Amino acid sequence: ALMNIAEEISVEKKMVNRKMVNVLTQIVRRDSEELLISALQFLKKLSVFEDNKDQMIAPEMLARLVHLSQHPNVNVALLALRVIYNLSFDANVRASLNESRLMSVLVDHLRSPPFRHVVLRLLYHFTMDDGCKSTIAYLREGLVMVLQLVVHFPEPRVGKDLVGLLVNLATHPRTAGVIVESGLFPQVMTRVLKTRDPLLCKVVRHVSSHKEVVDPMYELLMSEGVRMFKWMNEFVRMALCCVDNPDLLVEVLGTLVNITHEDAPWGELCEAGLVDLMTRLLVPSFSEDDIVLECVMLVSNLALCQESAMHVAGSRLPAMLQDILMEKREDEEIVVQILYAFQCLMVFDEVRDAVLQESDLVPCLMEFARARNPAILQQASQTLQLVAEYAGDAMGEAEEGSWIEQIKVFRFEQHNADWCKFVNWELSGGGMSDRMASRDSMMYGEQDEVSADGEEEFAFHLAGGDLVDADDLANRQWQGKDMEQFLHSARLGR
Numbered sequence: 394a395l396m397n398i399a400e401e402i403s404v405e406k407k408m409v410n411r412k413m414v415n416v417l418t419q420i421v422r423r424d425s426e427e428l429l430i431s432a433l434q435f436l437k438k439l440s441v442f443e444d445n446k447d448q449m450i451a452p453e454m455l456a457r458l459v460h461l462s463q464h465p466n467v468n469v470a471l472l473a474l475r476v477i478y479n480l481s482f483d484a485n486v487r488a489s490l491n492e493s494r495l496m497s498v499l500v501d502h503l504r505s506p507p508f509r510h511v512v513l514r515l516l517y518h519f520t521m522d523d524g525c526k527s528t529i530a531y532l533r534e535g536l537v538m539v540l541q542l543v544v545h546f547p548e549p550r551v552g553k554d555l556v557g558l559l560v561n562l563a564t565h566p567r568t569a570g571v572i573v574e575s576g577l578f579p580q581v582m583t584r585v586l587k588t589r590d591p592l593l594c595k596v597v598r599h600v601s602s603h604k605e606v607v608d609p610m611y612e613l614l615m616s617e618g619v620r621m622f623k624w625m626n627e628f629v630r631m632a633l634c635c636v637d638n639p640d641l642l643v644e645v646l647g648t649l650v651n652i653t654h655e656d657a658p659w660g661e662l663c664e665a666g667l668v669d670l671m672t673r674l675l676v677p678s679f680s681e682d683d684i685v686l687e688c689v690m691l692v693s694n695l696a697l698c699q700e701s702a703m704h705v706a707g708s709r710l711p712a713m714l715q716d717i718l719m720e721k722r723e724d725e726e727i728v729v730q731i732l733y734a735f736q737c738l739m740v741f742d743e744v745r746d747a748v749l750q751e752s753d754l755v756p757c758l759m760e761f762a763r764a765r766n767p768a769i770l771q772q773a774s775q776t777l778q779l780v781a782e783y784a785g786d787a788m789g790e791a792e793e794g795s796w797i798e799q800i801k802v803f804r805f806e807q808h809n810a811d812w813c814k815f816v817n818w819e820l821s822g823g824g825m826s827d828r829m830a831s832r833d834s835m836m837y838g839e840q841d842e843v844s845a846d847g848e849e850e851f852a853f854h855l856a857g858g859d860l861v862d863a864d865d866l867a868n869r870q871w872q873g874k875d876m877e878q879f880l881h882s883a884r885l886g887r
Contacts (some may be wrong), residue, residue: 405530414439421457433461433472440479449476450486459495466505472510474502480517491519496528501534513554521773530567533575540577549588556592561802568604572596578610579619586627589635594644605802609827611654627651629665636673639681646687650694658798660801668695668704673715677720682727689730696737706747711738715752718761720793725766732761732772739779741885755780 417439439445458480461473477495480486499515502508516539519525529536539559543551551559562568574580578600585594596827601607616622632645649662659667660882673686676679678687692710695701706713714731721727735754739745748754758780 395688414445416787418449418451418454421454421461426469429461429464429466429469433469433476437479439477440476445655446480446483450480450483450489452489453488455480455489456493459490459493459498462495462498462502470502471511473510474508474515478515478518481515484522484720487519487522487525491522491525496532496535497524500532503535505540510554513558517554517558517561520558523565526562526568530571532563533571535750536562536571537575537577540581541573542583543593544577544580550590553592553594556596558590559596563596564602566603566605567715569600570599570609571601571608571705573610573613579621580622581611581615582614586624586631589631589641591638591640591644594641594648597643598648598651601648604653604823607651608654611652611657612694615656617669622735625652625662629662629667631665631669636670639684643681643687646684646691650687650690653694653718655700657694659695659698659795663695663701663704667691668708668710672709672713675710675717675718677714682721683726684728685721686727689714689717689734690728693730693734693737697733697740699741699744700737702741702744703734705738706744710754711735711748715754715757716875719758720759725769729768729772732758732769732776736772736776736779739776739783745783749780749783 414436417432417436420428421436421628423429423432437451440449455477462475462477463783464470474660477490481490485628496519499519501511502512503516510647516529521842529546539562540556544556544560546552563572581593582597585597586588601610613619623665626681628645628649632642632649633655671691674684674688691746692714695705696795713882714734718728718731721731735748738748755777756771758777761769764770764773
């Protein structure tokens with residue numbers, strides 16, 4: 394009767410103010426099944442409000458709920474699990490429950506259809522925390538049951554509660570390893586290729602994202618027992634057919650990006666249309682940023698295999714990457730990945746020559762090597778260093794002189810930025826008035842003053858008296874020379 398009256402919010406608030414939650418937590422300690430059912434139903438209703446929830450999460454109450462979730466009466470056990478589900482939105486509650494034996498209770502209930510729906514939702518909540526994922530990895534039987542439910546799901550698309558749980562589990566390296574070793578992973582892959590389920594493909598992508606798991610996964614699929622030798626070709630074919638389905642496309646491309654096995658058939662995939670697909674997807678403003686990022690990372694993979702790198706060099710991809718680099722210059726992650734892709738394209742001689750001859754790469758790299766972002770600065774500098782080392786082999790004499798000189802001057806200015814700034818200030822006449830004022834002061838016996846910060850300013854001159862130019866310094870041969878013969882420093886005004 395009280396629960397029916399509490400359907401009105403105002404009445405419910407009055408009950409809460411009269412400490413109804415405390416009364417109900419005392420009632421659930423009783424053994425009467427009818428009383429337990431009534432009390433748990435009321436607690437389930439009240440637990441959706443945070444103030445009420447905070448009164449129910451005492452350790453003794455949580456332990457009692459875990460105990461009731463194993464009650465022989467199905468209705469009592471289900472209601473206890475539903476109260477726990479409402480409380481499990483709180484991360485602290487999940488951590489406390491994980492320390493109890495609730496996880497093993499949930500795995501046991503997973504076998505029973507009446508419990509399966511609420512158990513899957515509870516497991517999904519728990520697998521948002523890495524500690525709970527590790528616990529499930531040790532409960533191998535439960536993970537195998539989840540995979541069996543996925544493989545034999547009757548609908549073309551796996552239910553969201555079920556596949557969402559598996560996605561969470563696949564993000565943890567230990568559980569990802571169990572998924573591969575379970576014996577059911579090839580069936581999961583077959584279902585992905587057959588149904589083209591984006592969320593199930595996300596599971597495969599997460600599994601392949603772990604360095605310690607991706608090679609065993611690749612070798613399993615390519616083994617004689619499984620005989621899925623063309624699964625990567627099938628992924629390329631699937632990507633070609635789902636350009637208008639970005640949810641699936643990004644997962645397919647992401648899975649291919651994660652494959653780093655030395656025997657991966659990248660050249661064969663290029664012939665199957667992979668390069669053409671990326672050329673289409675990298676048209677400016679055609680694809681979403683996450684798809685652009687996956688394509689750029691995939692170019693890096695192709696560039697590290699000589700056969701596929703030649704396909705890249707013979708395509709429009711290098712020029713398109715440079716265009717995207719300028720278009721997405723505000724996106725740190727895309728910029729770093731494009732710069733790394735160009736670094737990978739410097740690995741093989743023929744590819745490097747083609748990229749340097751057919752693109753305006755050096756000025757672009759020098760621009761990003763001035764960036765304030767440390768990650769962009771480091772990657773641009775590394776790529777520029779490789780270009781400087783190999784540019785002479787890739788260009789003619791006239792072109793070589795131009796690019797090499799640009800890089801030399803740039804690197805000198807980069808490492809001597811303050812000094813070059815001062816020289817340019819001097820050359821522009823900025824120091825003339827200071828020198829005249831100093832000479833006038835010497836005529837009247839005044840002494841040089843030190844600046845407020847205690848630092849003295851210096852101008853550097855050649856032995857002949859001329860100011861030093863950055864371009865001139867970059868061209869000089871410094872090894873084995875007596876520096877004092879060429880340069881001397883003097884204070885302003887002397």
